Amino acid sequence: MGIRVQPGFFFLHVLVLFFLSFYMHLSIGVDTIFPGQPISGNQTITSQDERFELGFFKPNNSQNYYIGIWYKKVPVHTVVWVANRYKPLADPFSSKLELSVNGNLVVQNQSKIQVWSTSIISSTLNSTFAVLEDSGNLVLRSRSNSSVVLWQSFDHPTDTWLPGGKLGLNKLTRKQQIYSSWSSYDDPAPGPFLLKLDPNGTRQYFIMWNGDKHWTCGIWPGRVSVFGPDMLDDNYNNMTYVSNEEENYFTYSVTKTSILSRFVMDSSGQLRQLTWLEDSQQWDLIWSRPQQQCEIYALCGEYGGCNQFSVPTCKCLQGFEPRFPTEWISGNHSHGCVRTTPLQCRKGGKDGFRMIPNIRLPANAVSLTVRSSKECEAACLENCTCTAYTFDGECSIWLENLLNIQYLSFGDNLGKDLHLRVAAVELVVYRSRTKRRINGDIVGAAAGVATLTVILGFIIWKCRRRQFSSAVKPTEDLLVLYKYSDLRKATKNFSEKLGEGGFGSVFKGTLPNSAEIAAKKLKCHGQGEKQFRTEVSTIGTIHHINLIRLRGFCLEGTKRFLVYEYMPNGSLESHLFQKNPRILDWKTRCQIALGIARGLEYLHEKCRDCIIHCDIKPENILLDAGYNPQISDFGLAKLLGRDFSRVLTTVKGTRGYLAPEWISGIAITAKADVFSYGMMLFEIISGRRNWEIKDDRMNDYFPAQVMKKLSTGEELLTLLDEKLEQNADIEELTRVCKVACWCIQDDEGDRPSMKSVVQILEGALDVIMPPIPSFIENIAENPEEGSPTPGF
Template sequence: MQMLSLVTNITLMAVLLIFLSFSLIVSLSSGAHTITGNQSISGDETITSKDESFQLGFFKAGNSSNYYIGMWYNNKKVSRDPQTVAWVANRQTPVSDRFSSQLKIVGGNLVLLNESQSIIWSTGVNSSSSNSDSATTVVILLDDGNLVLRSGLNNSDIINIWQSFDFPTHTWLPGAKISYDKRTRTKKLLTSWKSTEDPAEGLFSLELDPVGAQYLIKWNKTTQYWTSGSWNEKDKLFTLAPEMRLNYIYNFSYVSNKNESYFTYSMYNPSIISRSIMDVSGQMKQLTFLDTTQQWNLFWSQPRQQCDVYDYCGAFGSCRESGLPFCNCLTGFSPRSQPEWDLSDFSGGCVRKTDLQCGRTSEKYEFLRISSNNKPPNSSTSLAVGTYGECESYCLSNCSCNAYSYDNNGCSIWDTQLLNLSDDNSNKIITINVKVASKDLPSDKKDNGVIIGAVVGSILGVVLLMGLIWFLIIRWRNNRRFIGQTGVEGSLVSFVYRDLHTATKNFSEKLGGGGFGSVFKGTLPDSSVVAVKKLESVSQGEKQFRTEVSTIGSIQHMNLVRLRGFCSEGTSKLLVYDYMPNGSIGAHLFSKDGLVLDWKTRYQIALGTARGLVYLHEKCRDCIIHCDIKPENVLLDADLSPKVADFGLAKLVGRDFSRVLTTMRGTRGYLAPEWLSGVAITTKADVYSYGMMTLELISGTRNSEQQQQSESEEDGRKKFFPMQVADILIDGNKDDDILKLLDPRLNGEASLKELTKLCKVACWCIQDDEEDRPAMSQVEQILDGVLDVNMPPKPRSLQLFYDNINDAHVVFYTEESSTSS
């Protein structure tokens, strides 16, 4: 019995010791937001902020086999497949086995141990100076996405000894700083990922200028290619970042003192999820998560054009804005690393398919002639030769010569790689000849004589017979279809005048007319219906006209009318567009015979028109100002989707159209005040016109229509709808007041929230000072529900006009109702 009792006691003690030893290793509980000294993260373990907005743990980037410790969005609204990563610890040193690796506190520091239990990343805190150790140190993931290392046993001596906000990677979260420390002369900057599947430091970074109060985007932390402009403390914005003006979602602030200078931002509405990133594209992007689409929505980006990013396509790569992919290798070249190109990492550039060889060689070389918008930034050598041929001969005989150019400044030789080449069709300023092996260039002298002779000899009889049949078919078709059509700039067609004369039945069925010319309905031989616009007062020459038309034809968007072709014969200039079966919105708003557009359709028209204008203003290679936004220039397709017409035509028509606009009298209709003041016209002129048109979309009547005395206000003053809207918005106190603004034909059936929002947007758009008007991209964001909109002030000039029309001395002038193509 004593022996049995002894064995039992020993067993109990062993179990107790095992229990105590295991109790020293504490597992992370589900939903934990901290890591203490005796805890670690490994495998699929994570910690989550208290409000569950962010999560920290091991993640894998894309299809890569590497794992990283990082933080990602965990909000229920944001999809976690794939994860949206906001911060990465070991971006330069990944691990391959997350189950054998650990994130834990060692010696007062948060460290990452790899599979061999070697430290590959650490917070790098001097534990002796901070009086911290593993027993009193804790890691906390805060609700704002800041990972904080704290030391202390109680609230009185707790200090933050390290935080991830001081070491941002590619994402700038609200509340974090991008700063310059004046004491240590160090910067906190954003650095792009190397590729979409590699969070290692890429080539592009955003930093604060230590000399001036501005932000810079740099390539390789050396070459600047974008600046925000200096900080304007009065207006709370950077001078070259207009997106910050009238911004009702981000509260930006800039601070500069003797220790540091920094820029930070917060959210006016904390429920909105937003982030700024230094993207792999080399663009700084502000993104907001949109509940309606369940996607990240681009709020703004800089530089706006992808090809403005320095060295985006690498050596011997050419960038183009007109289509995807942005980057292509020159003819005779191929990507240095195709896998990297597939991940949108073009930094490696392109290499020749056949290397240049020095000394005696049987390889023959020729020159690929390319045109570029800019002279490559790499240093070139000027050569003292007299002729084009001598310049070419020198490069051909010099094995280190990559390319040459010859112009009025003489001969330039490039022994280095060529960067920043452009593949777009406009603004070509320099021609460069790139040396390439002859066999890698397309040949125009293919000798197919033997093959052709054999084929022709063997089937001569069949060819003659088929040729005769084909000839008869062609003659028959020529009696029924167009002739003289030639493909131009891709899908554009160059029509001869007599063909369009036939298609429109001698221009007999007029659809409408306006400041640019008259529009006629036509039918092509394939039975497709088109709208043919006869332009009036075109001031451009033949070559310039074709160039501008080619540019217009390359612009395609779901909310823009597509240009199908053109005709240019002498003074006859015509454009051929897709036909819109439901005409213009003006035909329905202002006509008794038109459709009564319900509120949902009207709101989508306002949103779609804004999207079309955003594309013209911000997403084309060159900004396009429409100059004639009005209901007659917003057309409806078969599904009542809006499409903006006549974009780009103001430049074609030139001075004559400007004269027509600026000589209009009486009410300014859709014209912004700056048209009459003579100052330079910007995209904000379109914003003003959009605002006036939106008010008509709400009321169903023209703003400029004189009201009957029976419809006057109670005090006898005549109504002017834009001021009615402003008065009710600012002074009204009932929802019924807002609904009174609605087109009576809708019987009050509209979303009060959307109606109020649209009224506010319209009033902001028609402000006197163009700087007070929002950009069309902000209008789109507001209508999409991403941005909130504040109460607008009353436009001063419209208030004055409103007062004047009640003096009974003003004669109203309205544009002739017209329907554009």
């Protein structure tokens, strides 16, 4: 007896199976690719925690498509791995990523031609599956034993090193995990820069350039470098080096799984570590080697000059032009520049020299024994292969095309004058004069002369006005040398005074293009002269959103002016301690505190030299139109080379903010700024000076109150500035109070770095209860006598 199936039921059954199959084809499994389930078009797979996504993507300003892995939830599209970086695709919908019958992951283009494969050897059909793990690792596993890894993207990285990945070398197979930069920001093809471990088995890594040249710790052409102690920060990174019989490798992890962190071998030649900031929705650079782009070997190519403080960074030397203009415009400067006029030496002609002032000299100089600059010049001219010379008591010449020419900033004493060889015709200035016969009467001639005078006067006026206005072009980062007469005109004869300090007065002004400035007039003797030179040579060479922008300066006779961007909301001090109609709410104060911390972190850790400000206080924090803080007044700043940990100097700064090491006479570190920052943080909380005592009692000292309430668990809202009426987030207030207490620890080793302060204020790191510093304990024990030096 058979079973009879109704035609309608059979059709419905087939329809359900069809849609089920169609749905499964679209979803491809959440994180897995199985045989017979190719990825094409806009189909993707996603890791279980939805952190990473794999599929087809197209870089900005490109018509090509690639298979890659990127962060799924980061709004800035950030690719961490690329499969077919050598062979891009024209159309993702007619291309596909799939598991072939021999178990390999393969990418086929629209013509069914294979352009990429995992290239494993397997004799069993349909024996594998691929899974995108939560770490961002794409893994090919055996279907018969899923613990067996047949291939993984972590062993074949592109430009990005993710937590859990390796920078390593297999001693048995000699295979390495090598990270190669993109060719450019919109081309994933391998670029000229590689990151690799030392194949000789040491704890060293190379940053290679075109296979042979590589960078190290600021010397060209370098050999090796290691990850510095700043990478072993238990508050953020856990960097580990492993060496055993099979392999050597570096690997790292982050302390919190919520942190998105990555190393990138950037197409600029820098190895960078970045972390994602959820609040600002951007990637934040927290570590780089080399620290400045101009330290990258051959960044601007042959005859390209590098200026760290201009836009663009690379420019061809005068008399040269880009070898490949299209690539130069796209940001790839590695091919360098070529002469617009060939040298004449080999043709029997004459060459000359053009001086390039204040640069860091190129590598590979040859020393000659001569007695004078003239003899050095003559020696170079006699050799047709000599491209440049310099003489500073000793003669050095270059016998090859020049690399690594770097312009230095005002006040940098490392600069030298380089004499660059050029064709003599390049040095000739032609002046054409047209002789005109004057036929006419005296009135006609006089009228012509008068007209010419008016035209010339107008041209001169326009040129001077253009020269003055050029100081505010947004594309120029170089400092401007202002004339005193221009500043006097801009400030209406210095009629509107913004403030006055120990070194002089500050006046408001307006440039011809309506840009507002603050002109700081300094006393031109003693400390004023020293402050002028210090400020120009430090803040004039760096740029950060939380550092005051120095536009230029005036150096005319005994007149010394520093010209800054105008900050319409004045100083933090005016909002905290003076009568001000604008009350800073708690949220604004937190943003100000975080901005100041970011600015100090940049000074301490992200400049070529560590810059210690030495005078952090509310008076030196200026607020722009959006109440974003900008650190100002760098006249007391000290530069600390990266090869040194301390600098010995005379006492600087302001009483109430000085760290104890200033008084003890020992050499200081950046932790002196951390102490000052902590003291200022207390004032941001309370809205009054730390030393402002209401009842003539030392136990009214505000930092002591904060310590007491934290240690006893008392209500912290009563510590707030009365103007806030206790309107604050208690969790944020507790965090800020703890940070302030950690910053003012007696021993500088107990104080956090500004990087850690930033991470705590952002909520990326937890902070435990701080110990009570000894000077506050002294106040608690002797409240009537007090400590002679709280805040020092």
